[in-house]
Amino acid sequence: MKRWFEPLLTAWVGLATHKLRSFLTILGIVIGVAAVITLMSIGRGAQTEILSRIEALGSDLITIRPGAFTSGGIRSAPGSVSTLTIEDAQAIAEQVPDISSVAPSYSRSLQLVVGSKNTNASVTGVTAEYIEVNNLKLASGTFFSGVDYQRGAKAAVLGSNIKETLFGDTDPTGQQMRMGGIVVRVIGVLESKGAMFGSPDDAIFIPLTAMQQTVAQPRTARGERVVSSISLTVSDEEQASYVTDEITSLLRTRHQLGPAADNDFTVTSIEEIAQTVTEATRTMTLLLGAIAAISLLVGGIGVMNIMLVSVLERTREIGIRKALGARQRDIWIQFLIEASFLALAGGIVGVATGWVASYFVSRTGFITTLVSADIVILAVSVSVGIGLFFGFYPAWNASRLNPIEALRSD
């Protein structure tokens, strides 16, 4: 125990003698470590936030939209060509395994009239499964049933934003609204989803059968009824990519695409999007960490600088210790411990500072942050590594001093 305790004590006395200097050196490391922790926690927080929004769409969700990459690599906007049909949706439901339900939808912008208010909104005709497939929740009222769909009931469910626009704070349930050529009754309002793309908050949902009474649904050359998109859920998330492949080959057959032709539809699974986003945000987190690591590097150079000064200042002490029988190794370890101590102290205080900083960043409400154990371990071990790395050269310098010359120095 003495073997370890004595060098530690020596290092402590060495650092305590120059309190301000040691403090400033530690501060350099503190800033570096705190920057790494804060920036990486922002990156990690953003990743978690984005992923949870995507997962909110339903992690078992697959959507199919018409349109795809052209042969030139330029993508035509999804929906600009109408190739998906209700019959495609039925074929998928019947022929592709591992699917729990399929919900085709057809959207059009229609004029709405409620009392004196007159506005345009995207109206989506869907089947009764739509709410379940897209993982939507009702804030009030009900969604229409399969029977309503069969009957072509004129019932509407509002997204939360459109409800605000048309009805303000009043409960719209039971209210009537004119929509194109028909009058529908509001039966429910959806909870806000807050999702990023194609948010259902701005949409109005009615049975597809009711939609067909006011809008002539276009048909393809083969007489099939065109839809804007098909969404479906897989029974097993693990099978998402297999199901995606199965759908692609089924639709290519149905659309009679030759082997050279590109897909005229796009199949996207949330699982895939989540993976892509995870990779992208991980890269972003690493980038942020790398930028912060520059300040940690500067802090490390500060440690080296101070250790070189310290060795120079204590040349005589080194000479005395050598005369008393200290080996190179003893001197080397002594200075290395001092450097590591500076860096470790900086690392620990830096973690605390970074933690507090990311808490306050979170509190502002703009960005969520997440300090995870791996970031903390990374930052502390990197800072100790920096102490060892940048302390190595000064300590080595000290250990190689000639005792006679060292004793002669002032």
Add this chain to the structure above:
Amino acid sequence: MIQLQDITKVYAMGKRELTVLRGVNLHVKRGELVAIMGPSGSGKSTMLNLIGCLDNPTSGRYYLEDKEVSRLNGGELAQIRSRKIGFVFQSFNLLPRLSALANVELGMRYAGGSNRKRAMEALDMVGLSERASHRPTELSGGEQQRVAIARALVKNPPLILADEPTGNLDSHSGEEIMSILTSLHAERGITLVMITHEADIARYCQRVIHLKDGQIESEEKV
């Protein structure tokens, strides 16, 4: 105890070479008290450094306690210094941040570990036990040198080397230091080799060696 055979030491001064010791032969018996005298530049300090295993000779052989040490590497020399040799310097060379007691403990640090009780005994032996917690700057020159002697003594070495131990002291303190050193030599049988300028101090020794231009000029028994 100490046997130097035809020792030379050459320092490279840039491109020129400076020969400091030219064929020194010396035999010091166990328990002897020897003074080395000579003008500055005569090579006394170089000789003491070689005897103290702080450096290797350029040629010649050095036997310490019948073991050849002239070709040992830095680590092996450090080992010998830590166990066999105590140093007393002209300028005391205490660590200013440490207390007198801690300075004495440092003498044992590289010889197998500190021991507060033994350090206290050593301080007591030089009559400074009541100033154990003082820092060197709070002590007089004579007291500082007594702490340094306690530091050299604490690991119980067979050999103590002193480089002008009284050089920075007034004559009264100098005599005090010399009486401590001679009584250590008498009571413990420690071999003591010291450099001095002063004939008064050399009087305390059994043998005086005069060095000039890197060679032993004469020897006299006191």
